[in-house]
Amino acid sequence: MPAYGLLPADGSHQLDHRSRGTKDGLNQNPPERIQWVDAPALPIFYGTIPTASLQYNSVAEQAQKDFAVNDASAYCRDNSALPLLDDDLYFDAAGCIEFGEWVVSTFESVVGA
Numbered sequence: 001m002p003a004y005g006l007l008p009a010d011g012s013h014q015l016d017h018r019s020r021g022t023k024d025g026l027n028q029n030p031p032e033r034i035q036w037v038d039a040p041a042l043p044i045f046y047g048t049i050p051t052a053s054l055q056y057n058s059v060a061e062q063a064q065k066d067f068a069v070n071d072a073s074a075y076c077r078d079n080s081a082l083p084l085l086d087d088d089l090y091f092d093a094a095g096c097i098e099f100g101e102w103v104v105s106t107f108e109s110v111v112g113a
Helices: 058-070 093-111
Strands: 004-008 034-038 044-047 074-077
Touching (some): 044 093, 058 074, 074 093
Parallel strands (some): 044 074
Antiparallel strands (some): 004 034
């Protein structure tokens, strides 16, 4: 199964709110705004679920880590210590920023930006 990536046609790496949703929904945007790229080697950035989260599952965590080990295009961050909101489900602002900064820096190192 191919992986689909979404890239702005102008190469700016900037997408606006109209660029979210399903592939069919995205096709409603003017063609000069975006392009679909059928590229199985596009990098995948994701992180584990913090161990303090109500959603934490050790089997899922191991599967996430194994996926990154077995796929050269996958980059998994250990989020076990990221701070959560009081609901014990979602990252707090600091956790979101930390994870987002990791994604940006990892992406830049992967693509050489």
